[in-house]
Amino acid sequence: MRDNPIPGSEPDAQDERFEDLTALSAGNQARIREEELEDTAAIHVAPNWKLTWWRFKKHRLALGSGLVVIFLALIVLFPGFFSTMDPQKSRAQQSFVPVQRVHFFDEGAFRPFVYGIVGKRNPETLRMEWRIDEEKKIPVRFFARGFEYDVLGLFATDIHLVGVKEGDIEEDPIYLLGTDRLGRDQWSRLMYGTRVSVTIGLISVFISVFLGVLLGGISGYFGGIPDLIIQRMIEILQSLPAIPIWMALTAAMPRDWSVEQTYFAITLILALIGWTTLGREVRGRFLVLREEDFVMAAKLSGASQKRIIFRHMVPTFYSHIIAAATLAVPVMIISETFLSFLGLGLRPPAISWGVLLQEAQNLQSVALAPWLLLPGVAVIITVLALNILGDGLRDAADPYSH
Amino acid sequence: MTQYIIKRLLLLPLLLFIFSVFAFFIIQAPPGDFVTSYIAELAASGSSMDQAQVEALREQYGLDQPMIVQYFRWVGGMLRGNFGVSLDWKRPIMELIKERLLLTVLLGAMTFIISWSLAIPIGIISATKKYSFIDYFFTVFNYMGVATPTFMTALILMWLAYSYFGVSVTGLFSPEYVDAPWSLARAMDLLKHLWLPALILALDGTARLARVMRANLLDELNKPYVEMARAKGMSEWRLVLKYPVHLAINPLVSTIGWYLPMLFSGSVIVATVLNLPTIGPLLLRSLTNQDMFLAGVIVLIYCFLAIIGTLISDVLLAWLDPRIRMEA
Numbered sequence: 001m002r003d004n005p006i007p008g009s010e011p012d013a014q015d016e017r018f019e020d021l022t023a024l025s026a027g028n029q030a031r032i033r034e035e036e037l038e039d040t041a042a043i044h045v046a047p048n049w050k051l052t053w054w055r056f057k058k059h060r061l062a063l064g065s066g067l068v069v070i071f072l073a074l075i076v077l078f079p080g081f082f083s084t085m086d087p088q089k090s091r092a093q094q095s096f097v098p099v100q101r102v103h104f105f106d107e108g109a110f111r112p113f114v115y116g117i118v119g120k121r122n123p124e125t126l127r128m129e130w131r132i133d134e135e136k137k138i139p140v141r142f143f144a145r146g147f148e149y150d151v152l153g154l155f156a157t158d159i160h161l162v163g164v165k166e167g168d169i170e171e172d173p174i175y176l177l178g179t180d181r182l183g184r185d186q187w188s189r190l191m192y193g194t195r196v197s198v199t200i201g202l203i204s205v206f207i208s209v210f211l212g213v214l215l216g217g218i219s220g221y222f223g224g225i226p227d228l229i230i231q232r233m234i235e236i237l238q239s240l241p242a243i244p245i246w247m248a249l250t251a252a253m254p255r256d257w258s259v260e261q262t263y264f265a266i267t268l269i270l271a272l273i274g275w276t277t278l279g280r281e282v283r284g285r286f287l288v289l290r291e292e293d294f295v296m297a298a299k300l301s302g303a304s305q306k307r308i309i310f311r312h313m314v315p316t317f318y319s320h321i322i323a324a325a326t327l328a329v330p331v332m333i334i335s336e337t338f339l340s341f342l343g344l345g346l347r348p349p350a351i352s353w354g355v356l357l358q359e360a361q362n363l364q365s366v367a368l369a370p371w372l373l374l375p376g377v378a379v380i381i382t383v384l385a386l387n388i389l390g391d392g393l394r395d396a397a398d399p400y401s402h
Numbered sequence: 403m404t405q406y407i408i409k410r411l412l413l414l415p416l417l418l419f420i421f422s423v424f425a426f427f428i429i430q431a432p433p434g435d436f437v438t439s440y441i442a443e444l445a446a447s448g449s450s451m452d453q454a455q456v457e458a459l460r461e462q463y464g465l466d467q468p469m470i471v472q473y474f475r476w477v478g479g480m481l482r483g484n485f486g487v488s489l490d491w492k493r494p495i496m497e498l499i500k501e502r503l504l505l506t507v508l509l510g511a512m513t514f515i516i517s518w519s520l521a522i523p524i525g526i527i528s529a530t531k532k533y534s535f536i537d538y539f540f541t542v543f544n545y546m547g548v549a550t551p552t553f554m555t556a557l558i559l560m561w562l563a564y565s566y567f568g569v570s571v572t573g574l575f576s577p578e579y580v581d582a583p584w585s586l587a588r589a590m591d592l593l594k595h596l597w598l599p600a601l602i603l604a605l606d607g608t609a610r611l612a613r614v615m616r617a618n619l620l621d622e623l624n625k626p627y628v629e630m631a632r633a634k635g636m637s638e639w640r641l642v643l644k645y646p647v648h649l650a651i652n653p654l655v656s657t658i659g660w661y662l663p664m665l666f667s668g669s670v671i672v673a674t675v676l677n678l679p680t681i682g683p684l685l686l687r688s689l690t691n692q693d694m695f696l697a698g699v700i701v702l703i704y705c706f707l708a709i710i711g712t713l714i715s716d717v718l719l720a721w722l723d724p725r726i727r728m729e730a
Contacts, residue, residue: 236420239712241667241704244685248701251689252431334551338671341553342686357553361675363570366561373561376554383549 052319055396062392068385072198079195080149082161083188084174087351089147091173091183094119096369097130099178102140112140114174127368138164138172178371180359189351190375196352198382200267201333205325207271208332212278213314213321219279220286221309227283234276242273246335250344259350266345270332278324285317319397327390330383337379353379406720410713421705422480426473429698437465440489480699490693498684498696499703505574505592506680509603509673510665512596517604517611522651524608525615529623529650530642540612547609552668555602556675571598572677599676603669607661611654618653622646655718662711667704 046054056062075082100114116136119128144163148156164172176187219230249269253262289295298308333353339345340354341361348355353375359365360372437459444450451459460466464475479486485495528537563571573580579591622628623646631641670682677683681700688696 236417239417239705239708240421240424241664241708243667243670244701244704247670247685247689248428248697249431251692251697252428254432330549338551338553342671342674343690344686357557360557363560363564363572366557367564370561370565373554373557376551376557379551380546380549380554384545387545387549 048315048319052393052396056392059392059395062389062395065385065388065392068381069389072194072382072385075191076195076198078151079191080151080157081159083149083185083191084146084160084163084176085185085188086147087184087188087192088349089184091179093128094173094175094179094183095128095181097175097179097183098369099371099374100175102174102176106137113137114140116172136172138174140174141165177374178369180356180369180372181365186356186371186374189356190353190378193351193353193356193375194378194382196263196346196350197333197336197354197379200263200270200336200352201329203264204267204270204274204332204336205328207267208275208278208328209321209325211271211275213282215275216279216282217286217309220283221290221313223287230279230283234279237273237276240273242335243338245273246270246339247342247344250339259346262346263350266336266339270335274328274332278321278328281320281324282317285320286313289313289316319393323390323393323397326386326393329390330386333379333386334383407717410716414709414713417709418706421709422477422702423473425698425702425705426476428701429476429694430469432692432694443489485699486695488688488693488696490688490691490696495696495699499681499699502679502681502684503703505678506666506669506682508592509596509600509669509678509680510662512600513603513607513665513669514661516600517607520604521608521611522615524612525619525650526642526647528612528616529619532620540616544609544613547605550606551671552602552606553671553675555605556599556672559598559602560676571595574599574678574680599669599672599678602672602676603665606668607664614654614657615650618650619646622650652719652722655715655722658711658715658718662707662714666707 097117097119100117102112102114104110104112106113114137116133116138117130118133119130121127122129140162141164142162143159144165145158146160146163148158150156162174162176164174173185175185177190178186180186180189215230215233219227246269250266253265257265295308295312298312303312336345336352337354337357340347340352341357343358346352346355356375357373357379360369360376365372437456440459441451441456457466464472467475476486483496485499487493488495488498491498524540524543528540531537560571563569574592574595575582575588576591576595579588582588623642625646628641628646631645632638666681669678669680670685672678673680673682674686681703685697685700688694688700
């Protein structure tokens, strides 16, 4: 019952704890009736995923969010292709260059370009001050050549989505999102940071799902003493204040660990506290399903326990798990971001959204270079898209809820 | 009712024991003990100590004893009110925390009041005016509120305040009041600074609360008793506020328990960005400087606040909803 919240109004993953509170609504029933009228013949033979897809399709906003998420996935897979410049290369002479806006039309024709910039050192503050040089137009090319990068560790190439004329990128750089304190191109850093931050979210949710399904399943299917122990464990973990615990655990990581080691340690730390909501959800499902006729039928026809669990019970709620997992990803992403932001998570030279935002940590740098806040916009868009997508999936996940 | 509360109170020591073990684990987690980091700190400032002094220090703090003995010494000290000394600040931990605890709780309380007094009306309006413009407006607002990390809100507001009004919104006191003793003027100054961080923190929780309130109320509004009251000619607003709202708020009250610890610990990041003299930045500093005893005590305090929060919400719920009492 509690898995049928009102479309578009249910709480998201961050308040999964509240989820028990939202109960059955009339909205879902009305929608399924509509579908039945439309396609009565097909609906009786359609497999589970097809029903889910039909219903999901109706949620326009979620569909749009799905596209955003696909685009994000492309960035995660090919950050080098979307970058314009080497994200690690610092150019001491070009610190705090503001955003260079791309103009798409040059004298009426579609010829994207950016204006050049000239810097002058302010004799009083000794700070470089940049202004736009309207005399100079740097044409922006698609599929231009730039720095060399790896594609999924398979081969190296130097073709980028956007760039300037060959060999020119260091002479006439284009800074789509400006540069930071060390003159590094923020756009390219954002692309590589996206890969790190999003994959941390995905991997830690993956571990959470594994733990949640395993322990929640044991708890719900077997009941008795294992259930009691696991439930108390979940209660204790949930009453822990997550943020200080995460901070303390990440701070306890040895400083000399490599980037990869801290990366995996963070995913583990996030997952170890994050699996409890999923665990509770899976347990609740098992408790309900255990009493269903089809499980009894399977049992009576002599199916093994493994077969009952994986062949009969799990398929009825794996769409819920996907939806719940989608809603858990943004929580993990935000958590990684703030840990790195506070200097406890990933540390430079690693690039993640939190590391990027660390540059904007104090008022001085924000006042001086407000574009350093732009990676935060990426965080907001991603979290928004994942939340809406997750809500849409959750609405669609229960095709049999009449 | 009393029996129920007593039952809950009896669980308290057990939970505290588990959490203290956990906090002790955090203290012990970094490699080396705090004497090692003290020596490293001394070396960094150019001085050093001889082996005998090191041993004396270790013995004084019982670091040569087995883990279990160390744990009981630590807990025993705390039970007698001795929380130890912060190596980083060279001051008793108790003293450091005492001056910040009040401000932390004050900030939490203010956040709580703001978010509830915003969220409940928003939830009621969105539910009663379902699919109207105002409902969509609040839906967007809620999604944005959930998606924006609190530190981003803080950074953006800080930047806006600076670039448009030229004011720096960091800290909780004006410079002349930072070290001043408590007075009416200082309290007024605090209130002047407190509302912005409280509002930033509140927005995060408001979004979630309002969504839950809307969902709960929508379920209630569909029930036959509402129709019945309407048929009897009860005025719409009185009807909504008297019955469905009352029922829809109940489940929310039970979440106060999760909400309170979030209030105190959630302010860690915002407090760091806005440079507030609360416990959060103290925790961050103690963690980055490996001042682990201070960190352990702070984590324990957060856990304690969490338990108290759960207790309060359990009691509130039992008081509001008689059905819970019967089950327990």
